[in-house]
Amino acid sequence: MNSFSINIYSEISQSELGIKLIEIPEPDLYAIEISSLFLSKKINYMIQRIQTVFMALASLSAILLFFSPVAWYYGEAHTLAFFIHQVKEFMPGAETVSSFAFVLPLVLLNFLLVILPVVSIVRFKKLSLQYSLMRLNMFVSIIMVAALLLFYTARIAKMAQAEANYEFGAFMPLLAMVFSVIAMRGIRADIRLLRSVDRIR
DSSP states (O other): OOEEEEOOOOSSOHHHHTOOOEEEEOOOHHHHHHHHHHHHHHHHHHHHHHHHHHHHHHHHHHHHHHHSOSEEEEOSSOEEEEOSSOEEEOSTTOOOOOOHHHHHHHHHHHHHHHHHHHHHHHTTTOHHHHHHHHHHHHHHHHHHHHIIIIIIHHHHHHHHTSOEEEOGGGGHHHHHHHHHHHHHHHHHHHHHHHHHHHHHO
16 A cells, blocks of 8 residues: 655754654545445435435325315305315205215325325435425425315305315315425435535545
8 A cells, every 4th residue: 555754844853852754544545435435325314214204294194184174164054074085964954065076186186195205205216206206296285275275165165155164184285285395405405415425425
């Protein structure tokens, strides 16, 4: 292995100060390469754990949305509970106000909100793909919020002739959107971090 010497210059002789030439070995480039690779993998593993939490929460929010009512309507002729997969009538003897086809677009959107974060978690080795999937999930969340608040709740209010009383489910798409944004910001930071590690290597 090559080595280089550091000469210490002084007006006082080396023998008087008891100074000896110091031999410092040249850095082992192979060891640095292995160390950088290990560091890159370790950082990637650590940040993926953090990302997975927010992606899982985004998917969980969509699952809760499926089972939670978005709004209740208390009218003279109807008492309705609005779920994304059905509009359930609780007034005895009242006619059904909608069919499954009416809420089918919401079911499809909710399916995407559940599956996109899961696929993103599985594809953890491809950060760019993860970012694209979570960005798509964010857009789907925005569409879901707009559909629920601007179209469906108003339409059902006309059917029931009553105002909407929003419930827990109305906030789930917003939570999914927030978790998607947090995951996106983390993934983008991770991409920059891993690129900086690659430059060091």
